[in-house]
Each structure stands twice: as structure tokens, then as C-alpha cells.
Amino acid sequence: MRLTRRQVLAGAAASVLGAGGIYELVDQLGGESPTRPAGAALPPEQHLLDSVAVIVDNDVEVLVPPLHHELVTATVRAGDLRAAQRDLSAVLDELDARYEPTPAGLGVTVGWGLPYFERRVPEAWRAHAPRDRRARKFALLPAVRFPSDPKETVLEQNEVAVLLRSDSSDHVGDAAGLLFDQLDVFDVTSIRKGFVGGGFEGSRSLPKKVAIAAGVPGADLIPDSAQLFLGFTSTQKDGLGPRLISNFETLGLVDLGPRDYFRQGTSMHVSHIFEDLEAWYLNFDFRERVATAFRPGQPGVREGTLTVPQKPTKVDTVRGVERDFKVQGRIGHSSAIQTSSRLATEHVAEDGTVYQRGTAIPQRADFNTLDNPFAWSSRPRVDAMQAGPRAGLHFVVFNPTSDDFHRNRLAMDGVLPDGRRLPLAVRERNQGFNSVLRTTHRQNFLVPPRRHRSFPLAEM
């Protein structure tokens, strides 16, 4: 039997979707899932995950993200977009019926890339595309390379990305199978898998266990209960945007157009980053790791602390970052980003919710990975696929607009909201985390509200 390239690729992708591979370690090593509160009714937003447990570590409230993550990118195969819209919608509804949108159930978030809107529904897109008032651009922008990105960073052109999150790898596998194996509307371009968390009540965390089992360089140096490879807890409640803040409509950044089609939607940035664990743990002592991850001279952090408070009342300012840079010649990752990622003033949303000054805006959904750089790619040469596991991060974040994310990412490189560019060399040691990170891929997506998550605008 002769197979077309498409059939071969589809078969290969299906085998990766179904198989755990190295990630079977996550199931074997993950142990019990954390106790989860019961879920609620489906929210209009796709990107929200309800009933996320909260624990307290070092007197800081920490959200406990789902253990298993998978992100699948694809292009649209279907010729009849309206039929595809119905088919995908039916599968998504079926998943909603099977699993509540919680870590114990399954989080499904479908984001659509600019190539989808411009190729498949160009006229409707021009009419209904949300616009970023502050940036005077569309809310969904093509990805760009940032100053610390290598020139090899691939700016992707996927039409769709589906993020699956759950404490159960079976739930993730079930959803991936339904969406990309049984449903005939997508050609998968990449599969990205990963994990986060564990380490509950001081036990050895999942990233540490998996990294050691996989023989990743530097795995032995990861602190035992670290939530992520780089050690520090990243999902503290004060560091993540509250429930609706990244919706297009909440902060008033976005003009939703004539029919508010994308109200309750958001934008999503997806990137893959290699992390050099040996460089991090063998060249930065604890004091410098704190200065690098948070801010130079971060006070009162006891040796070995993993959860460092990031209260809204203590966020850094442009002036503070500039002062630290002038005195110490370096910036911290969190403090630099906070100049752009935290509310500069109090904001009252249209639903009456008051967001205090210093509130975080981005809602991160990043997860560690051993993908190199992906678990599977339809374009292995373009994506520079390599054999063997490698420590990394699939960075997934929801911001009100692509430009809002771009501002945060620029601040991470020392390009501050006031336009000042701190004189830092590319990926130098004093530029926050950048010297131990290497971004391989980037793309922005638009996440429609749940009601329009299947082939948005195709009905028009």
C-alpha cells in the first residue's frame, strides 16, 4: 500500500499523540494528584481553569497547576469550513460533557493564529478583528524576535493551537485522540508535551524526578521540591492575573468591533525555550539566582527558599529598575517585567470589578518539558528536531493583546515601558534569566470565547 506524505505524517503524529514516550515517566513518578475542589459550570472563557487548588508555602498563596500539559499545533485541512466548524464544535462539546474544566477534569483551550484568519476568513477578520487601542494595531499580531532571542528563533505560522491540561494523562490523551486522530479537520504540525508541579508538602517534585530519570544534565542540582526546573515557585497567586483580567474587554485596551464577536476572548503567546540547568545552578549561587530571578538586592530571602513573595504592594517600578541597574549593573527578571505586567494604576472594569494598582495582568500556563524542542514535528528540519531529552519550557501565557505580551517580553530584556533601553548585551549574565535561556519558537494566537472557539468567523 502506498501512503501519501500526509498519511505518513498523520500516522506518525497519531502515534505520538497516543504514546507517552518519555512522559510515561510523569505518570510513573507523579504519584497521587493533589486534592482538588469540585468544579463549576462552564465559563464563557476558554482559557480559564476552575477549581485550581491553593496551597500556602512560605506564607505565600500558591496555585497548584495541572500536572500534565500538551499543546498541539496544526494547519486546517478542511475545505468546507462550516462543516469543519460543526464537526470540531461537536467534539469540543463532547469533551466538555466528559470532563469538567478543572485540573481534575480537563482544560481545553483552542487558539487561532493569524494565518487562519488571513487565509480562511479574511473579510470577516477585517470586520471583526479586535484592535488594541493603546498599540493602535490588531490585538493579534505576528510574533516577533525580541532583543535576547537568537536569530534562529522560528516565528511560526500555525493556524491553530490546542492546549490540553489535566492531572490525568488519560484525559489529555483522550482529548488529543478525539481532536487530532478521529476528527478529520486538522493537519498536525507539532506536538509539545510537558509537566509542572508536584513537590506537595515537601516531597520531591515532578520536574526533579522526571529530569533525573531522563538523565538531563544538571538534574541533580534542581532543588528537591522545585515546581519548575529553575527552582523558584512561579504560580504564586499574586504573580498571576486574576480570573477575568486578561479578557479582551476587561482593561479597556481592546476595541471589540461592531458586534463584540470576540468578547470574553483573549490572546495567547506560545514559545519554546531551552533551559541550561547546569549554567543556572553551577554559575549562579543562591544569592545571585534570587537577584536574577527577582531583583538585585531582593531583601530577606533565606538560603534555600523557593517561594519568594511578589505582593502587588511591593512591585517594582521603572525608576526602581533603572536605579538598581545604575548601582548594580543588572536587572532582575521579575522586577523588570513588573514594570509592564502589573497595573500601574487602579482599574475599575466594566463589570465593576476593582483591580488594585500592582495587580498582575498575564495569566501564565507554562510548563516544563523534555521536548527537543517538540515531542513531534511535521517539519523536523525547520524545527531543528533533535534526539534525546533536553530541559526546557513551553511558555504559554494569556494577555489582553499580543502587544501587551510584547511589552512584557521587551521589559524582560531591559527595554522598559518608558522607552528606555538599558545597555545590556544580548543574553548577558546581568540581563535576568536570559543567559541560561534560548528561545527556539514563537507564535501569537487569538483565543475566542467558548461560543466561537470552533473555526471562528467561519459562519459569516
Added chain:
Amino acid sequence: MMRVKRLGVIAGAAVALAGCGGAHSSSHARISVLRASSPACPAKARAGWQRLANRIDAPVYCPSWMPDPLDGVIGSRWNNINEVSRDRSYLMSWVWQETGPGAAGGEKHVNLRGYPDRTRIPRCVNADSKKRALIPCFSDAGGKVHAGDVTATVYNVNQDADQWHVLYAWRYAGSLYALSEHVAPPFGYAKVRRTLDRILRGLVLVQPTEP
């Protein structure tokens, strides 16, 4: 981040001179070992280590085993640093480097240090800070290892010629000693730790002899 080490100034060694005369005995020529079963200082290496002990008038540690092809012989083709500072502290370094892809390339680099008559961790210039402040040359202690009479502290973040090395440091007779190895292909952290454990087990104490 490039795996390039600064092999320049050994700041700590040049400062904080201690007075002459230590706790060691130099009345007899003798070579003792960490454990009764440990091998002796190899014949081809012994003369060099004895000369070093005599030169600094303090005990030194001769490695009876080193990862191939390194040999622990002072003056051998692999011995790229043979340095004694004015404060009598020493740095002996052996390195093997091969460029090439995969298993064809790599580096093995082992340092042995001694700081006679002082036990404090030396200070190094922080070359990455604007103020070039002094920082501990060895930091981020990560546990202890034992071999015979030696109990060494494991330091994961180190400076100068020990940058990107894992380093074991211990005290003996009022002096500080250190052994380190570069974490670089083909050796990852775990393998380096096993190698260091083996070198540590095989160290042979060489006492200075009378002039």
C-alpha cells in the same frame, strides 16, 4: 551562556597572607594515605608532589587516580597550570580537550588546590558585577562527602579557574584544600561527582621533608 572559564586572577590566593609555620610536622619525610587500603602516590608523580610540599612547607595531596588521560603528574603534558602564589597557596591543574562532535570531543579538567595555614574560603573578584566586588570563591554548599579521614563540603558554584566546576573543599591541619572538576561534555554533573568521589578516595597526603 558559553562554557568559558576565567583562568585569570586567583584573587583570594594573593591576599590574606598567613604567618609561617603551621600545624604540620616537617621533621620527617613521610607519605601517609587517607585510608589503609588506599594506593600510594604513583612513582612518576611522587617527586613532583614532594617538591611542591617542600616548596610551600606544608602537606599536599597527591592523586593516586585521575580520569584518563589525566595523570596527576606535575609537569606532565596534561598539567596546564602549576602555580604557587606568594602566600604559598597552590593551584595544580590538568586538562584534556578535544574538539569534535559528540563523543569525538570534550574536556576533562581537574584542579587541586591548597591554602597553607588558612581555613577560610578565599575571596574572588566578581567579574560580572559592576563594582567588581569580592565574593567567596566557593559557594552554594550542597552537602558533604566522606573519604577516610576527610570530610569535604561540596560547592556547586565556584569562581576563577574553578568556574563551572564542582568543588570539594576540606580542612586538614589548619589548612584548606580543594579538588574540583569541570562539568563539561562528556561528563555531566552526576558523572563528575562520581569522578571526584573516586579522586578523593585516592588522595595521598604528602608531608614536606626537611630541606
